[in-house]
Amino acid sequence: MAQYTRVSGIVGLITLQNPPVNALSAAVRQGIVDKVETALSDPKVKSVVICGQNGIFCGGADIKEFGPKMSGPPLIPMIHAIEAANKPVVAAIEGSALGGGLELALGCHYRIAHSKARLGLPEVTLGLLPAAGGSQRLPRLIGVPAALDLITTGRHVTAAEALQLGIVDQVTDNNTVDAAVKFALSVAGQSLDARRISTYPCPQPSHLDALFEEVMQKVRQSARGAMAPVACVQAVRAAATLPYTQGLEREKELMATLFTSGQARALQYIFFAQRAVGRWRMPSGAGWDTSKHRPVNKAAVIGLGTMGQGITVALAQTGLSVVAIETQEKQLMKAKQAVSSTLERGAKRRGVAPPLDRISYSQNIQAVADVDLVIEAVFEDMGLKMEVFQQLSAVCKPGTVLCTNTSALDMDQLASETPNPELVVGMHFFSPAHVMKLLEVVYGPRSSPQAVATAMQLGKKMGKASVVVGNCRGFVGNRMLMPYSEQAFFLLEEGATPELVDRALEEFGFSMGLFRMSDLAGLDVGWRVRKSAGLAEPREASGQSARIRKGYRYSPIADLICEQGRFGQKTGSGWYQYDKPGSRVARSDPWLHSFLEQYRARHGLVARSIDHQEVLERCLYAMINEGFRILEDGIAAGPEDIDVIYVFGYGWPRHRGGPMFYASMVGLAKVLERLEHYHQAHPDVPYLQPCSLLKRLVASGSPPVHRWREVIKKLHSQL
Numbered sequence: 001m002a003q004y005t006r007v008s009g010i011v012g013l014i015t016l017q018n019p020p021v022n023a024l025s026a027a028v029r030q031g032i033v034d035k036v037e038t039a040l041s042d043p044k045v046k047s048v049v050i051c052g053q054n055g056i057f058c059g060g061a062d063i064k065e066f067g068p069k070m071s072g073p074p075l076i077p078m079i080h081a082i083e084a085a086n087k088p089v090v091a092a093i094e095g096s097a098l099g100g101g102l103e104l105a106l107g108c109h110y111r112i113a114h115s116k117a118r119l120g121l122p123e124v125t126l127g128l129l130p131a132a133g134g135s136q137r138l139p140r141l142i143g144v145p146a147a148l149d150l151i152t153t154g155r156h157v158t159a160a161e162a163l164q165l166g167i168v169d170q171v172t173d174n175n176t177v178d179a180a181v182k183f184a185l186s187v188a189g190q191s192l193d194a195r196r197i198s199t200y201p202c203p204q205p206s207h208l209d210a211l212f213e214e215v216m217q218k219v220r221q222s223a224r225g226a227m228a229p230v231a232c233v234q235a236v237r238a239a240a241t242l243p244y245t246q247g248l249e250r251e252k253e254l255m256a257t258l259f260t261s262g263q264a265r266a267l268q269y270i271f272f273a274q275r276a277v278g279r280w281r282m283p284s285g286a287g288w289d290t291s292k293h294r295p296v297n298k299a300a301v302i303g304l305g306t307m308g309q310g311i312t313v314a315l316a317q318t319g320l321s322v323v324a325i326e327t328q329e330k331q332l333m334k335a336k337q338a339v340s341s342t343l344e345r346g347a348k349r350r351g352v353a354p355p356l357d358r359i360s361y362s363q364n365i366q367a368v369a370d371v372d373l374v375i376e377a378v379f380e381d382m383g384l385k386m387e388v389f390q391q392l393s394a395v396c397k398p399g400t401v402l403c404t405n406t407s408a409l410d411m412d413q414l415a416s417e418t419p420n421p422e423l424v425v426g427m428h429f430f431s432p433a434h435v436m437k438l439l440e441v442v443y444g445p446r447s448s449p450q451a452v453a454t455a456m457q458l459g460k461k462m463g464k465a466s467v468v469v470g471n472c473r474g475f476v477g478n479r480m481l482m483p484y485s486e487q488a489f490f491l492l493e494e495g496a497t498p499e500l501v502d503r504a505l506e507e508f509g510f511s512m513g514l515f516r517m518s519d520l521a522g523l524d525v526g527w528r529v530r531k532s533a534g535l536a537e538p539r540e541a542s543g544q545s546a547r548i549r550k551g552y553r554y555s556p557i558a559d560l561i562c563e564q565g566r567f568g569q570k571t572g573s574g575w576y577q578y579d580k581p582g583s584r585v586a587r588s589d590p591w592l593h594s595f596l597e598q599y600r601a602r603h604g605l606v607a608r609s610i611d612h613q614e615v616l617e618r619c620l621y622a623m624i625n626e627g628f629r630i631l632e633d634g635i636a637a638g639p640e641d642i643d644v645i646y647v648f649g650y651g652w653p654r655h656r657g658g659p660m661f662y663a664s665m666v667g668l669a670k671v672l673e674r675l676e677h678y679h680q681a682h683p684d685v686p687y688l689q690p691c692s693l694l695k696r697l698v699a700s701g702s703p704p705v706h707r708w709r710e711v712i713k714k715l716h717s718q719l
């Protein structure tokens, strides 16, 4: 797991070998310990280079081996032995040096990086901290403010930034190992006293206490209940205020609380889930490993409203040629200006030229004749979309993949209107499309695996967390929102306020509670959907039938709010009030509170006291129950797909791992019991009726989340 050779006569070269990322497994750590010993005890060897196989230095500790019983040599003494060596040790960093990989490099006396390498301490994103001395060495090397930034955000830096910060000593465009060996030859025999980072005093910033207080406040605010960022600040504070060995003790203590925490498990689950969703499969059995994508060099976007503009920006930033079509001249001009200024702002931030010349604008759909893929993003109207798809089928070259960016319409119906339904897939982007990381790739019964593979490959290229889902109303994300928001409306009827519901959800960790989120997204969107589903019809203002649709309980509260023209932030009022239309600061609205009181009085409802626990259980368990139905229906292939969708597209707190993972942490039996309880209290609410997959999982002993697929498979094979 680590290879040793002698090069240039006097340099011992140790190569980490653990594909694909040379993670520091027990075997790799043992290999390093053994080979370092070999190099240091070989009198012919005057200096040592450590590198990684296959163009990557090291992706950090092996996350798959994390657990209560870890074997193999521990990292800290291993890195200490390297730092204490009496021969210079040089890290040759290609690809990535992340987490334990960078900590290993910080134990070396010199670091040479390839210009394309990325370095970082991303442990915080896994619910951990750099506990192999990283939290103590990095501040000593680059100062407290820069170390705090890197350790609390986990961001990766380029080799150029690493050089500027002082993390690496040299950057090369050439062969990194050759450069490191040359460097190792040049420093052989030199004193290492000034090269052992753990012996450096930590640079003391002025106003140390104020700095830490400020950073801690910022971190607590953005962490939304996540423990690791707070522990990272505490560890760096230890580096700034304690001698190295005591700081290391503190680092260990803090790591011990994180390492076995549910948050670390959740974050590590999401890390692997994000990768697992790339291994998609359709019910036919075709999937990522059997389906070849078509190359996409040129794409078109049809319809340049907010969504179309965002998609155009995202495609251009990915490096594609884009044909942007908008039939309305005025809108085309407006969109062109908006797209250009977004691209310019983004390019300025990244210090590159804006890719303006990659986009050609046209009012004429004929301009899409030579593109490889089209994304239709016109208004959510089936008639209009069908018309566009018929035109596309006539204009596009054979084989062009036709994607619709719908969030609510039936893409099978759309596909059936085209002569080549196998080329049709849904690409459900989230607004703003150039910012939001989530993409639902929707297949219908006739979508070809190649079309799905093409959309997935494009999503990957755009840096999206792309998830393949089946076609149904709302797909996965929006379908699960229905029971979630329905429960929130019922809670308002029963005595809650938007503030109470939002506070409970935000304390749970959501970036925004449901009502604040609805105000941001616009209340009219859901109203339109409810109207088209025949739910939001004008009825008598009171009486039983006002709150019943199709025999089940229904709350018209949101419809009544919309009837007042309160569509959220854009109109200056919704569930909250705002200083003016477009303003973002939500303020409690006395009008809404008196509206709720009058509504309850009109319907003979008596307000009762509702606590946070009930808000969470009713909103989240109803949503989770729908998640199980989605799995049962085969719309999502596994719990990971749902969890990635919720973490990347719906503000679900990452440190809680997504709704399905959360259910497994709460305990499936408990979720089932609470759903049964609430369904008994509200028998006219079908979303609260526990789904049979949930019951089946509980009956089979509540297996861990990674084993649910087996139960689902069995269930499907019995149908």
Ligand SMILES: CCCCCCCCCCCCC/C=C/C(=O)SCCNC(=O)CCNC(=O)[C@H](O)C(C)(C)COP(=O)(O)OP(=O)(O)OC[C@H]1O[C@@H](n2cnc3c(N)ncnc32)[C@H](O)[C@@H]1OP(=O)(O)O
Pocket (backbone or CB within 6 Å): 020, 021, 023, 058, 059, 060, 061, 062, 063, 064, 068, 070, 075, 096, 098, 099, 100, 101, 122, 123, 126, 128, 129, 130, 131, 132, 255, 256, 259, 260, 272, 275, 276
């Ligand atoms: C009881 C109390 C005890 C308390 C104390 C115990 C302490 C003991 C532990 C001490 C720990 C010390 C501190 C160090 C911690 C760490 O180092 S944590 C790991 C930090 N590293 C990362 O977060 C990097 C994660 N990886 C990546 O970001 C990317 O993979 C990459 C390296 C940039 C490469 O990207 P790309 O080329 O796009 O490939 P991917 O698809 O992402 O990955 C390929 C496969 O490799 C798997 N993988 C990646 N990294 C790791 C890893 N570190 N460990 C294990 N596996 C890894 C990844 O999952 C992919 O595989 P599949 O999932 O099968 O597709």
